[in-house]
Amino acid sequence: MFQSHFYHETIRNTVVAFGTLFDDIKVHKLNADGTDRISIQVPLAYAAREKYIQRLKEDSRLNDDEYPNAHVQMTLPRMSFNMTSLNYDASRKRNTIHRRRVKDIENTQGQLSYQYAEVPYNMGFELGVYASTFEDGLQIVEQIVPYFTPEFNVTFQTAGGTSDINTKIDLPIVLEGVNLDYDFLGEMETRRLLNWTLTFNVKSYLYGPVRRDKTIIQSKTTLFDLGDGLTSGQVAGLCGTTGAVSRIDIGISGGTGIFIDGSQTNPPAIPPYIFTKTEYQINNPAGSGTGDVIDGGGNIVDPTTAYKPFIVDRRPFFTVDFANGNKGIDDWRMTSDDTQITNPDATSGVITDPQDAVRTAVEVTMQREYERGFRRFNVRTPMGARTSVNTGTALPSASWSAGDPNLGTWNDAQNIATVKSGGTTLEYVFTTTGQRKSVDVTAATADRQQSFINFLKPWIESKAAAGDPVQVYIYDGYQLAFHDTAQRDPAKGNLAMRGSWESGWSGNIAARFPMPDFSKSSHIEFRENEVIPWRDEVGIHGFMVDAASNAGDTAGNYGIPRAPGYFEFYRDRGLDIIGEAVPVIQGAGGTYDLNPDLYKLTPYVGYGGGTADGLVGNFWGNRNWRTIFPSTTDSEIHMVVQWSFQGAPGGINSEYWNGATYDFAGITAEIKQAHDNGFVVDAGFGPYLSASPAEEAKRSIVLDYIVELGGSGGE
Known part of the structure; x- marks a missing residue:
């Protein structure tokens, strides 16, 4: 029934990895003045808890004629651990027939080595802590427990025959309980024993045999x-x-x-x-x-x-927004100083100590929503936002070059006019404090690109290694940017388009910020310089591109004609592409329907307010979405719902606020109708993190519901 022998030592190495976590615990004994008297490294052994306790309680006499009265007991404190269970975890199972392939590990010409999908198993462990004093036990436990919240990830190097296929995986080790036992009863001369028992669940994987196939x-x-x-x-x-x-x-x-x-x-x-x-x-x-x-x-x-096919994936997106136009043009439309803080060497990503905005977004926001159940993420305006007016509209930008501290100039009306002659340009905003150096003398220029490489890339890779991958998309602007109106000199740091006060600049907008034309080498050069690093340096899955609902309408039948090859530019470079805006056409009497020549070209995302009809800026509500029924087999049409504080206009909650409470049943019913119509419902908001008001904190109900509706696909 089974193949010949194979053994990858996965269980053994998991046991070793678990034990290694606790092999350097120390207990310090103090003098009366608080100085260290002695430091003891706590011994660790692999042993069952019950036998270890029995050994500690024994009055071990040495049966030796030379030393008839010698007494030996085990010294405390000590620790022991052992594996207690191995259980299959169906919730983490991937499709069995998925394969990982590498060059043949024995270098056989014309062959590949491959392995079928890993099998998820949960391994139970117990860690025993034994002490004679309460203080010793507390020292040991307190050095362990804070790292588990409730899980701690260990990067695990696989061994044996799978080393070339599965080099590294992340093992979440979950602390499930801590119990303390006292020995109060017994004779006065009986030794006192304090026993702490910590139970863990390691979410590991087992691997089948390595097979070979022809190339x-x-x-x-x-x-x-x-x-x-x-x-x-x-x-x-x-x-x-x-x-x-x-x-x-x-x-x-x-x-x-x-x-x-x-x-x-x-x-x-x-x-x-x-x-x-x-x-x-x-x-x-x-x-x-x-x-x-x-x-x-x-x-x-x-x-x-x-139409050129694309994989229909109906899983919802969660949007991570770095900029929405709240700050002025000098700060590139970042939402706040915190979103500009940049420190690639940051050691913390917590909100209370935001050492780096990217690390905080990854380790707090994205990890939280990953644990909620989201597996697709839309990172919007990671490098700031372009602006069309001084005080208002912000357009998303994902220009990789904007995060380069050595660039020295950025592409807006002021900069383009002076870059050739060396005039003053807008100031680089990504600093260690989040404020420009001219505002904060303590601020130091920092590398925003490196922050994405250091923090987002390993997070993406860790999920893939654990067998539960994520898809991260970057939300980008549609237009390109050039220093010259002849469109031969691509600009970098594509951010601010123009200021409303610069009337002389407005006439050059079309020439300096053209629609992409992939028959022109300068357009290809521009887009590749801003797109490829996201793929190669960070490992993102694809792009959402602003205002691209007509990108496939090369004939101009339904709007502004676009140059051919737009979607293919991304796909030919191994990137997924999603068009922002709504691929619909207006019929008689104000009715709308999906554009039959566009909606099968690529997935589309309607990014706007809530779903209520008539809301300003709401793509879907203003187009009678309740009468539109996208196919769930050959289309992927996303409806991004947002949240407005206390029922203000523009959110999914706007119609369901009575001044004091929300009608969450009404909100979720509306979302379900959109889902049942055939839309994929995305979350354009996160949970409310402040302590009050309590009603706003309940928005997590809606996020949970979006995940619950979910959808399949994506492999």
Whole structure:
């Protein structure tokens, strides 16, 4: 039934890792003046609690003729631990057939080593603390308990045959209970024993055998020669009365990149050689002009059924917002000083001591919502927000270069006008205190990019290693930015667009902040410089891009035409892409429906206020969302609900506040209706953290409900 022998030492190493946590506990004995008299390292042994207690209580006499009256007892304090249980944990189980693959661990040519998904098991442990005085026991316990809140993560290096496949995982060790036993009864000469028992649950994994599989060394691609038919009504490459498309079959062999048919003798110098299937929208050969699409078999098909596929994932998002326009242009529209605090070497992420805004966002906000059940995160305005007016609208920006302390200039009206001549530019805002150096003399310039590398990246990797991965998206602006109106010189630090007082600047907006055109190398250069580091240095999953609901409307049928290749730019670079704004069209009488030529191109997110009709700035409520029913199989349409303090306009709670309390049944019923219609409901707010008012703290009810509704997909 089972394969030949394998043994990865996973259980053994878990036991060792657990014991190592407690092998350097010390007890200090003090003099009367409070100075150290002696420091004792508490011995630790692997032993069952009951046998250890029995050994401590024994009057151990040495049966030796030379020393007939010698008495030996174990000295205290001491500790012991042992493994007590091993139980399967179905709540952490992933799909069994998922595989991890690496280059063959025995370096066999043409083969890969792989392993099926890890199997989650909970390992129970007991730690016994034995002391003769209450003070000794308290010293030991107090050195252990504060680290468990209630869990403590240990990075675990797997061993044996799996070391090349599963190099490191995070083991959450959960403290489940602490009990104290006294020995009050007995004779006066009986030794006193204080026994503390700490119980733990280690959420570990077990791994099956390593298998081998052959490597794909040859692939074949079918290309369709459409000539110049993409831009004119006369379609080239179509022949005969059937309208079939002529095609060229080619292939790529091995690692040389030489085409099998010899048609290309000088392949690109840098692998991998990737062919991306692109479905071109062309005119109908018969001249109907309906925008037919050529499918993979060369057939002309209905455009509403032929789109580049994406994986439908109906799990909700949680939004982490660094900036929403509360601060002025000099501070790049960051929400507060705390969101600007930057210290890549920070040792704390707690709210009461925010040494680094990124670390606090990751370890407090994102970890809290991860524990609530969210697995998809939208990080909005991580590097600040662009602004279209001095006192108002803030547009999201995720420009990687904005977090570089060595950049020296940032892209706004003032900076672009002076960067060539060396004039004064806006001041870099990411400092150790969160205030600009001109405001706070104690502030030191800090590297915001490194903070994301140091704190967000390992958090993402730890979840993947634990078998419960997260998807982190960066919310970005749609427009690009250039120093010159000819759009040849990409700008960096893309933040503030213009100030309302600068009338002379307004005429250059379209030229300096154009819509992306991926037929231009300068546009590609700009976007790659700001996008790729997020992928390579931080490990994010993809991007949400502002105002992209018409990004796929290359013909301009439903709004402003966009250059082709927008979504493919991200996908071809291994990044997921989600368009912000609503892919709907307006019908007669103020009705709305999903745009059939857009909504299957990519997921979309409607980011606005609550769902109530008529609310200002509310994408969904103003478009009669109750009459729209997205398909749950071929579309992924998100509705981001927000919260307004004490029922102010713009939140999911606005209609359900009576001046004193919320109608949470009404709020959750509305969210359920949106979910049942086919929308994915996202959370654009977090829990209320202050002590009062109590009614606002209950917003966690809604967050829990969004997670409970949930959704599947994403692998």
